Amino acid sequence: MNSRPPLSTASFRERALAGARYAADIIPPDTVLAEIVRSPHTHARVKRIDSRATLAVPGVLAVLTAEDFEGIRLGHLCADEPILSSVARYFGDGIAAVAAKDRQSLMRGIEALRIDYELLPHAITIDDALASPVAIHDFCADNIAEKFQAVRGDWQAINSRVALWVENTFETAAIPHAYLEPRACLVRVDGKRLELVCGSHAPSMMADFYRPIVAGWGSQLEVVTPAIGGSFGAKWEHPSQLVCLLFAQRLQRDVAMVLSRRDDMIAGRTRAAMRIRMRIGATAEGELVAKETTLWCDNGAYSLHGPAVMKAAAIRGDNLYRFSAIKADAQLVYTNNMPSECFRGFGITQSTFALEQLIDELARRLKLDPAKLRLSNTVREGDTAVHGWKIGSCGIADCLDGISNRIDRHRRDNALPRSERYRTGYGLAAFIHCIGNRGYDKRFDRAFVTLRTLPEGGIRISSGEVELGCGTVEVLIKTVARELATNRDQLEVVLGDTATGPHGMGSYASRTSFFVAMAALDACRRFKRAAEQMRVEFGMTKPAEIGELVARARQQQRLGDLEVTGDYQPSGVVVPDETGYGNISAAYTFGAHGCCVQVDTYTGKVTVTQYWAAHDAGTIVNLNETQGQVIGGVIQGLGFALTECASVAESGQLLNPGYLDDRVPTFPDAPPVEVLFTDTYEKKGPAGAKTIGEPPIIPVPACIANAIRDAVGVRVYQLPMTSERLWRAINDDDARSGPKGN
Amino acid sequence: MGSQVSIIRPSYLPEIELFRPSSIDGVFECIKDGARVLAGGTDLLPWASQHGQPRKMVWIGNVEPLHGFSVDDERLQIGACVTQGELIRCADFRRAAPAVADSVQFVGSVQLRNQATLLGNVCSASPAGDTLPALLVHEAQVEITGAPGQERQVSLDDFLLAPGKTMLAPGELASGVSFCGLRANEMSAYRRHTERRALDLAVASVAARLVFEADGYTVAGARVALGAVGPTALVAIEAAKSLVGHPLTGETKSICAAIAAETCKPISDFRASADYRRQLVKVLVEDVIGEIEQRARIFKPNGEGR
């Protein structure tokens, strides 16, 4: 059935040697090219599309509009994103699509397209959207896509215990995911079978989502995952894929679309911008008692994972501390901005910016050491945290100790004379995170790994999870090579191929390594059982060399009996209730970061001169890659903290759709990062391991903000903390008074 | 209400008719025919991708005479095809025009500088163009050629008209730029503020060139120029004048900085507000003068070194 051999997934080594092939590299020269035609208006109803001139351009093959996708909407949680829209809801929303035999005809065809709009009032801020009489979606009159509330503990009782509240409002920015590979997809046609080749971090989920749609057109669908140049949470379903699928189905020809960098940025997704009002209350001795959060999340024009991101931001970080009482009130607001999407940290990165600054401020008010204040309040092994998380192995104390020692030593060794202009400060921030989320998909949180002994020799390891640069290939090879005592050269890894491999939920929620390693362990156990049975049947003496056995199985055409699929589902996890209560993950990861900053008080420019990141990721399976993940996360966080922002004009137009003006850090911006790992063993994990994926970015903005506060006595409550904003705060007497207390 | 622009054009290069003549005459034929000059292409090609035009270009890289550059005692002459990378690797150039060398060093990245020409930066006439303030304090003259043999020299200050606009008329080529090198008792420097350390555009920038009296510290002459705080790079005449006749002290520096900040004409946009840009000018003027002070002490202008 499968005409092509599956694409084996590139290892780090192959990537480094330029051997990886991305979707855009696989497109054959005679493939039909497609583009989406985007609205230059932020909110407008399409009155008329005149495609006659387009279709008259030689080489143009077809035009699609909203009508061709009637009734089809993207969105796992709230299906509200049309493939092509009859109402432009953000600057860059897709209105039509053109396919042509080559790029030049395509561009001519697009330029010939005429679209008439009726302009509508737009809302690009949360406040405008809440006040606007104009609904962005017909089904949602008040522009509030979803609300969330959680109350825990006895709020009457805490009032007598709280001696001090600290409170403030924080704002985080929408930023693009800034992966290196712009979105690209290729659809190959094989009769009724469509094969979608694209870099997604959740190819099986994508196939689950698209199959019923494609079935409605009378076709079948498989998804193939080539090398992926980064996703960070962005590369779920996207209109470009269905556009290519429909063109391919109609034209019965292979169709491809490769977004330019600019178009990828105006029509991509962003981290959800949030406004977070938060207060925390503590006793005079520094025992954390209560936390109250009011949160507004800018959903953008379409929901994607907005509802889940909002909920995670509202409460998840609370699980780090032994709060007695929690209140959270959050709303997800439709605006005429680019749709927001999950992004490394899933909303917790945003709320940690608020929580960890308030903890720091509390320590200042109570004149307590910020590391000690945290140490005496964090959850411990055996705790059930405030939102029901059952804490297993927990290395937070070691992380805090490690960072606190590094800061003390650095302060001692670098006692610089205080200059009027340059000030130095130290900051610290901590976090907790999960490994997968049983609540993400009501069906299960699960992974499979299949081992197939190949007729030509060697074993193919397949999984529906993918390699995003987090070392999935290496984890699989290491695990299987060790368990089956085989040579690595005998192993081939194929990830994210729905036609030949098992189902996978996808590489998100820091779950991949943990889940695939557990499933691989199970697969190896099954493989050994099957091999043992076969050995007995063949009457071979123990211990049979696995190679001998395989040779015999091949001779007797019995290789199929050695094909096994391992399965892993965490035990003891539940889908949380509607208030977010429940143990969602088999184990939890922890960490603390510290940094030293230098602030130029004349310009407000912050330079991070040293960074320390301590993580509890369980046993470290691959030190190099894990360190790489941490350093990468820190640098990514540095951009989120200081320089990155989707700048949107009042008209709604994105002003910086490129990396010259969306300032992702460059190598010279990267501070030295010292990475520390705790010596934690997680009983439920593969060989004691937990994971590293998202965590390294989570505490970065708060850590830097706390260091800035230490250096110059003020805070910038808004991300990014640009030089100008900090310069203003330094020169604003009101800002010096700090968060309001009672 | 209907609307004129009905689509965002996908950001891809349009079909380009590209000419690659090997003589100046050939270049002129193409320009007369409406072709746009393509040097390193680092500004023009991204622009063409976004806007779908120009669709006719003439690449000047095949014209041998435009590749020359010379550094003699008095003046530097840089041909239109000389890349910023070539310049920065030339020690004579760095010694003769420290401010210009500083500014080139800031542009983009290594790869970009190996592709981008100095004259391309001048002809792009971006308010934030890094080399412009530095070239202004080195009294740059742009060589404009209207047709083979018809040449004129225009001061850079006059050449720059508005963002993206220069004195070049249709059919004209900038064949080179010349500027003065440091003489005895002179020093120059350039500084800028960016949010990122590399691959970023100046939010504000300052160049200065000072001439000292024989005593080694009294300012005999000064030129100060500002970038990204006006429609073009600006010469800050009053600010420079305030230094002349005085030794460099905290006070004279700060007066100069204050005048520069007052006289510049910044705008507020998504990169920065006008008053922040003024503040940066103030800080950068003092920093640049401080840098010049340091450099002037480090090596003697007659090239003997320390």
Ligand SMILES: Cc1cc2nc3c(=O)[nH]c(=O)nc-3n(C[C@H](O)[C@H](O)[C@H](O)COP(=O)(O)OP(=O)(O)OC[C@H]3O[C@@H](n4cnc5c(N)ncnc54)[C@H](O)[C@@H]3O)c2cc1C
């Ligand atoms: C990633 C990136 C980073 C950048 N960073 C910086 C930076 O830090 N600082 C900065 O100042 N700039 C920066 N730039 C802008 C750009 O690189 C410079 O302006 C560059 O010097 C342009 O030179 P070029 O040879 O590539 O010019 P081209 O792109 O070939 O030409 C630029 C313009 O000048 C015209 N032109 C060129 N030569 C002539 C001539 N001889 N006669 C008449 N017209 C001519 C062209 O027609 C065109 O309009 C950056 C650009 C990029 C893409």
